[in-house]
Structures are given as C-alpha cells and as structure tokens.
Amino acid sequence: MVDGLVERFQDSARRSGSDQVSSARIARAVAYFAGPLADGATVFDPACGIGVLLMVVGDGGGGVVVRGQEIDPAAARFAGLRAELSGRADAVIQAGDSLRADAWPSLRAELVVCEPPAAGPDWGRGELLLDARWELGTPSKAEGELAWLQHCYAHTAPGGRTVIATPASVAYRKAGRRIRAELVRRGILAQVIALPGGVASSHSVPVLLWILRRPRPDDAAPSHVRLVDLTGNEPDGPLEPTDDQVADVPLIDLLDDTVDLTPGQYIHRSTRDFRAEYRSLREEIEQQVHALGALLPALRERTGEGSPDTATVSLAELFRAGLVDTDAGAPRSRSPQLDTDYLRGFLQSASNLRRSTSSSGTHRVDARAARIPQMAVADQRRYGAAFRSLQEFEERVTSLAELGKRAAALAREGLTNGALVPPADDSGE
Template sequence: MNRGAEVTAGDIARLADVSRAAVSNWRKRYPDFPKPVGGSMSSPTFPLDEVEQWLEANGRMPTRTAVDRLHLVLQRASMDTDDAIAAIVRRLSDAEARTGPTAQAVAEILAIADEIGLGAVQEALATRFVDLRDRRGAGGRSTSTEVAALVAELAQPQGATVMDPACRTGVLLHAALTRRAARVVAQDADDDLVAIARARLASVDGVARVEVRRGDLIDDAFGDTRVDIVVSDPPNGGGWPYEELAGDLRWEYSLPPRSEPELAWIQHALARLHPGGHVWMLLPPGVAERPAGRRVRRELLRRGALRAVIALPTGVTAPYNMRRHLWMLRRPEVVDGPQAVLMVDAEQPWPEAAEIIRSAMRAHRADSPPPDTVGAHAVRLDPVSLISEDVDLTPSRHVSGAHPAHDFTQVSATRTRLAAMMSALPETLPPVHTRRSSRDPVADTTVGDLIKRGTLVVLAEPGAALHVGDVLISSTGPRPELLVVDDTDDGRTLDGRHICLRSNPDHWDPWFLVGCLGSAANLRRVVSTGSIPRIEVRRARIPSLSRPEQHLYGEYFRRLREMLAGLQQATALGEEFVEMTVGGLLAGTLDTDG
C-alpha cells in the first residue's frame, strides 16, 4: 500500500487475520503500537504503513498469497461488493479510465497482476464476484472450471466459432479459448456479467476474436450470426418472455411452454448454428422429464436434433446440491431423421466420471455402442424407444437394465472377492483403550496462527509443485477431501480444486494434521454455509502436542482412514453383488438355493 493510507481497527483485524478484540488488546499492551491519526474517538484511523511495519516487526503479519492481497485491496478501498468489483474490472481493461476514486485500487491491482499475470487477477476477481452474488442470492453462480474444461474437450472447438448466448462470467468460453477456438461471441442480460466475461476472455493469450455484448432472448445481440458450436449454462427456472416471443421463428421444434425457459434456450441455440453444428448445454434434470416439455422433447428426437443426455455427478458444478445434465444437440441437415441417442449416468467421483463420459462419447461419435469398460453407465438407444408417452430422457431410467444379466461365473467371482474383502476387515479395525492416566486439557491453536508463525505454509496457486508429506484439502465442501502426498504424487502440480498445507517435518506430522482437520468439530469451523460450501482452513484448530505424540496419533488416524477405505470398498462391491444377483434372478440366469 502507498504511504499515507489510513485504516480502521476493523481493517487491521482483517489484515492480521485476528479479531477486533485482539487489536484493542495490542493498543493497550504495546506502547509502540501506532497512534491514531484521524477518524473519531469511537472509530479512529491509523497510518497503514506504520501498522504494517509494526505487524511485521512483531511477527503478526500472516503470509499471504497474491490473491489474498488482492482481496485486501478491495476491502481497504471499500470495493468488496459485486458491483464495485465489476467497476474495477471495467477500469482494468480501459487504460484511459484509470482515474477517479478507484484509481488507487486499480494501480495496486495492476501491481499484483505484474506478479501473477492479468489473467490470474481477472479470474480471482470473477471468482470473488460470483461468491458475493451467490451470498445475496443475486444469480451470480458460475459453471465450475472442471466441468467447463470437459465441455470444451468434448465440443472440440479448435479453429471454430463458438457462442454462448447466456454467458454469465464466461467460464465455458474461456475453456473453449484454451482449446484454440478461432472466434468466440457471447451475450448476457446483466451488464456486470458482461464486463466480467469480457475481461476474463480478453485475458486469454492467442489471436482469437472475442465479442461480448449485452443481450437476451428478446434483444438478441447476435441475431444474424451463425456459429459452429454453442456452449451454455443458461438461466434456470422461472419463466421466459412467452407473450413477446410466441410467434418467433426460432421455435422449430414446437413453442416452449411458459414454464420451460430451458427449452427456449435450446431452440435459440440450435437456431444460431450452421447446419451440422453442435450445442453443449448444461441443464437441470427436470428438463428431461417434466410433462410440460414432452412435446418439444419428442420433436427434438423425431428430427434427429438430440444426440446425447449425460447426467453429471452431484456437486461438480453449481448449484452444488443437485445433479446437472449435459445435453448434446446437433442442428440437423435437410435430410436428417431420427438419430441414435447416447445416455450416460456418471454418478462417480469426478475423475472417474469424466473418463466414463469421454469413453462413451468417443464410441458414440464412431457410431458404436459404449465400450464394455463403461457399459454399466452408458447406453446408446434407438430414438423410437424414447418417444413414449412421457418422453422421459433421464439417463438413469434408461441405463439401468439396458445391459444383459450377468451369468453365474461373473456373479460367483464377485461373491468370492466380496467374501475375501469382508474377512479381511476385522484385521483393519484399530483397538481402543480407556485412558490410563488423567492429563490437563491440551492447548490448541488455529491453522491461521501456525501459518503466521511459519510452522505451516499454505499453497493455493495452481501449478505449485507438491512434495511428499504435503496435506491436500479440497477447496470446496460440504465435506472436504483430505490427502497426504506420497512418493507416487511427489512433484505433481497443485490443481485448482485443492489447497496445500506444507509443514516443517520437525513441527507437524502430516497424518496428525489430516486427522485433526477431518474431525467433526473442525468441519463445522472450516466449511462455509453458502450454497457453494468453501473451505476456510485457517479457522481449523490443531492441538499442541509434541512431535512423538503427534506421530502416535497420526499413525492411528492413518489406520482409521485405511479401515474406512476398506469399508467403503466392501460396501461398493456389496452393492454391485446385490445388483448382479437380483438382475440374474429376475432374468433367469441364476437360481435361489431353495
């Protein structure tokens, strides 16, 4: 910060990651604490440069990443609101507008951009914007980067023109640009979202042409434009301007009902494609089954427009409390008729689910059924079988039972594996003992304090190299994943879905940290309560035990996690055995022992 800036006690508390009461105590206990230079008796202000020097000299300045410092700039400039962040973003992309009341904040943010790159700063600002909008329920949610990357991979946008007619913050088009789309065009009805998306897309290296405008279903900013690919995560729920657009020529597959805005967005996207172009659209699961939309769904099938419906795992993209469907559609050629439809039900952990989807789509593009490796999760159907009375396109209702029943040899082999796994479980169960002696309660401290002291380091920037003994924590909840990096992952880089805690081996046992962080008490502290549960690991509390005691506890925690992993594997295999057996009994390939 520049010399001359002033901060309140609340600002100091945020700067030092402590409570305001702690700041009040410092003022009373330490004569050298900076004196007020302004404000009022009830809310004095202090010289920021002196405050930072005092915090550094007394070991109370926390280690902060560039993104942490960016958030502090916003807070100090009183610009930590969604509309203020959008204003900052506009100024960052306009050199002639870097004057006025936000000039100081813009200059500081540009200095951070010099360190980590303008693209990283734009991404951090967009993330903060979405988080703030989400907290006040203003519709700022954004597609997750993992899902956006998969959509871009499946869409194959290299050299193509790609459109998003309801772009939000531009996540999907950003992923398309990283896969060398030649041109991207986007619109959104929200001016602030347009500003965020425009800045985010402009920061991608390359020679692609980028156009982001204000627009919606009524005032279409690209009504005369035809593109190769449409990717979108359009607004869900509510209604759409039915009366104003009832006679529009875009409704080739029947007029969407008043209560089905998603079916209007689907047809809008198809109308903006060249013949043979594809749509990849994220939709709520109700679009596949609601009675009001069955006429449109039937027409999409009958004319060969709908090509795939993919059910993603729960919690991989916003809103995180439900599964989302990814529809793939194709603008038919003149002679096109009904086409085979791929159904995928991928309710597995994300890496496994993504690979199932890739494998099934590769086979579908080759006009082949899904390979055996994903046959339990995907099926390729004749559209005639889908054009029933309800026209229900929910993947789970078609994938289940679409494959032949397992024979006796397969079921028997699975039973043998399950019996062996269950017989090994008692050996993994650690013993428990009552305490043989009493001891005083153990003092504890927060992870934030340990970071300030230097015994723990937090790494959050993607791309950082991982070392053996690092502790990985997923950055979103509701129950964070906790891992210890071993020899197999040494040197791997940190991804955007995790943060890393690195400890001095002389201070902290990694398995002890994992056990503490995963406790019920700490989960209540670190998981935020928003619709996107975020992990604030600095709030976690760690008992202050000696290194030998930590090792004993850590080894026990490791054994508990191994036991839990064994139980989960046995449960999964047990469910598979039950499903195989029931299917075989009903199909007549198996018999009971009676």
C-alpha cells in the same frame, strides 16, 4: 494475474449462488464433451456470464472466433476484458437479454455452449409467443430451459453442435414432452449426459448436458440417442464413461407417452445410485417449494374501492373493434390500452366460465357472452401481473406434483429393492 482475479470472482459467486459463473466442474465437462474445434470455427455462448465456458472451449483451437451475450453489463464487460487479456482481442461480447433482444440474430456457430440462468417465472414467453426460434414448439412458462435450448439451436450452423447444461428435471417434466419428442423425432438430439451431483456451483442437484446437432441436408438420419449416466461418479471423477454407463437407445424407444430422457432410466439398474438420485430429488423439491412462495401474489382485501366489474364490455365487442385477436386459440390484446394477461385472467372468472359452459356441461368459448370489466390501463396491468403470477404458480405446482410422484416412485423402488433403507435416527440421511 487475470486468472487470480477470475478465481476470486468464481469463489465469491459460488458462495452467493450467482448465475454469472459456471463452475469449473461444469466447464470441464462441457469442454470434454464438446471436443476440439477446427481452425476458424465460431463458438458462441448466449448467456456467457464472465465467459467461463467461452474461454475453456475455445482454448485449444487456433483462430477460434469467440462471440457471446450476457444480460448483466458488468459481467459482459468482465468477459470481454478477460478475453482480451487472454489474447483473444477479436472476441466480442454484447450486453443484453438474449431471449428478448438477441444481439446476434444472424450468427450461426459451429459450437454453441450455454449454462442458462436459473429458470425464473418469466423468461419472456408472453412477448415471444410467435418467435421463429421455437421450431420445436413454444415452451411453457415453466420450461424456460427449453427456450434457451431452442435459442442455442437456432444459432447452430449446419453440421454444428450445441452443448447446454440444464437441471435434471428438464428431461422428464410433463410440460416439455412435446419439445423433447421433436428433438428425438427430428434427429437433433445426439446425447444426454447425466453429470454427478455436486458439479454445479450453487446446488448439488445433478446436471444434464444435452448435445444437439444441426443436420446438413445430406446427413443420414440417426437411429438412436446416446444416453450417458455419470451420476455414480465423484464430481471430480473421470468423464470418460465406462461401457455400463452408456446406452444407445433407439429413437422409437424414447417416443413413449412421457418422453423421459433421463439417462438412468435406460442404464442397467446395478449402476444406478438411488441414494444420490433420491437426495437430489429432495433438494429440487425444496427449491421448487421455496420458489412457490414468491409466485403467489400478495393480495389484499378490497376497502372502499369500486367493484372491478361495475362497467363491462363483451369480448365480442372487443373483437369487432379490432382490439383483440387470437393466438393459439387464446385471445390476445392488439392495443396498448388493453393488457393481455388482464383480459385472459377475467375470462377465467366464475361468471364467464358459467357463460362458456353449455347446458350439457360441455366447456366452449362463447365470445358473445364473456364480459371484461372496464379499467384504466394502469389498473389492468396490476391485475394482469397478479393473474400472470397465479398462472405461473399453477404451472409450478403442476411441475412440483410431477417431481413429487417421481421422488415417491424412486423411494418406493429403492426401499423394495434394498438400495435404500429408512434412517436410523432423525437426520434424514
């Protein structure tokens, strides 16, 4: 009966594209590459939805300790009831936002699994800039997946593993290359597996599984990362890779300017499915373009209200008053009466940029010259929200430009090597 209810919920979620349910295909792949769990091991999912991954990876081990967190209280209750009815009475699922309000700060698990929710424009970076979980680097606003990856790794016990599913673009986006480099350099990244298109519930974009390991103090440093490309397989096809789908790549070969960890880049060209890869890139571009419209703020013309810069205060005065300090070189509010995004947004005004440029044209921050309009805090927050959306819009545009270059390069390579041909009609197929 429980399985029937779960199946109906999963079918409904597949149609709606819900983030609360990992597809059966992703669950199958996570369970396969996670491998068996020892008796008494702890498995943790910080974005567990209704508990799909927790149930499948803990299914074979006796006495496995199950822990989870889910932002949607109803889904968290569903996961807890499901665990209890499945004979896991000791499973504990907490409700709450894992990134902003970690319910398990001291938990260290032998296995952490996760399919994070789709990266939105605000995963909490502004509130979490100095969080200790970002030991590999603070993710940008456009790299929410790398925030989840580091959150999972922070909960991994020495000798334990993390298996996390992400979109394929996380392996090559420019904004994430420093964090990817640290994953490789520190010997944390064990494998990257490119799954076939169609394994996710709500889209056909290929999914990557990242397998991380937290080294013990006496572990030998690894010499390579295993990259596996299953994109040429059917979604329900075999998960055991063949020899020509695997490459053990030396760490030094991955640490170039781009730190592109896409498995297909290192697997023999004959196994590369150009058509599937190109179609997935087109779909991802369409999704990114759709997301852009929601990020660009709907601004209106000013009608009769006072100018925003009628009365101003200098940045130097704010520093002297102790209302502002710096974070990674950028000013940050220390007062509830001053909004950080509002502050940073007006520092980018044309007049302040002119003040911050020397006569030789060299850009420099001049705290004595930059001036900020004085507004009520409620108005500051309105402006701050608009500036924040613009910043996120610009970051997404940059990411989209990189994605476009990748799609164009792939199309050009496929057209010239014979793997792709122009359509015979207007279908685009």
